[in-house]
Amino acid sequence: MTNKNDRLSRLFYFLGFERLIAPVLIKLIYWIGMVVILITGATSFVSSSSDGIGRMLLALLATLLSLLIWRLLSELGILAFNIYERLVEIRDLMARQAPAPAAIRPALPESD
Template sequence: MIAKKIYLRFSNLIDFEDLIAPYLIKLIYRIGILIILGGGVLSCINSAGVGGSIGRVLLAFGGTLLSLLLWRVVSELWILAFKIFQRLGEIKDLLTLQNSASMKSREE
């Protein structure tokens, strides 16, 4: 039973039934968050350095928040494209079943 499930999962992966790109996008998204947060912290520290003001620190903080928001939107758009692809595959399968059922009813 377990071997059959593993075989089916592997078969779906080889036949491109299951896409790995959404998982990779989520991984890249998380790595991007870490990079953006690291850059934001460094930017805030540099802004507060010699001759810095609270306005520069707030600007760096706001830029970091805006960058995180934009990164989230871009990542969601990538995942949305793959979800649309999966839905179109489901619609195609349903239409195929519907057409085969109507062909059988016509033959009878």
């Protein structure tokens, strides 16, 4: 019986957006994009071999720069979700703390 309840709680945990799948998808898309950039860079490098060493170096530099930019863009996407997760942790920690007093007394007594 507990096994069934455990499965149900995991299902509600997933369906309730408590665990986000976007960071996993971003990492998958990152690796697919990296392979595409490397294949395109290799193709460009080989096809520019007849145009001289300058074009080959330019193709290599463009491939390396594209990989760097692709990595930065992917990290920005993951960063947004990491910020969200930290904010949820902060919210949960604050909810566990004792409630704040209803009225805050002034530091200095009021003079009449």
